Amino acid sequence: MAIKQITPYLFFSGTADKAIKHYEKALGAKIEGGAVMRFGDVPPGGGMPPCPAADKDRVMHALLHIGGGQVMISDVPSDKKASTVSNVEVVLDFDDVAETTAKFDALAAGGEITSPLQDTFWGAKFGTLTDAYGIRWMFNCTLKK
Incomplete structure (x- = not known):
C-alpha cells in the first residue's frame, strides 16, 4: 500500500x-x-477516559x-505539557516573493525570526522563524529566473 x-x-x-x-x-x-x-x-463510552472539566x-x-x-x-x-524541543520544522514553499514576505511577517508576529528572509545560493528567498506558539517554520520561495 x-x-x-x-x-x-x-x-x-x-x-x-x-x-x-x-x-x-x-x-x-x-x-x-x-x-x-x-x-x-x-x-x-467513546473509547476515551472521562474528560476532566x-x-x-x-x-x-x-x-x-x-x-x-x-x-x-x-x-x-x-496535566501534560506539549514538547517545545524538536528537530522538526514545518516548511512552506511559495512561488511569489510578495506573498512569502507578507505571510512570513504575519506569522512572525509575537514570535521570533531566527533567520530573516534573504536570497540564497540555491536560487530562493529563504527565512526561518518560531511563531508565538513555539512552532518552527521555514519559508522558501524559488526565485524566477
Missing part, C-alpha cells in the same frame, strides 16, 4: 485555539469542515488546510 501523504501534527499546551486563529489570519489556513473537535465533545474546551483535533498542504492541531491534556 502506498503512502498517500505526510501530515505534520502540531501539539499545544492549551493555546491551540489561538494558534488556529493566528494561522487562519497569517497563512489563510482553513479548518476542514469548519469544525474543531474538543475533548468535551467525546461522548461517554479543565480539558473540556481544549482542542482535541483540528485539520487545517494551508495552501496545498495540511497540518493537524491538538492541545495536550492539561
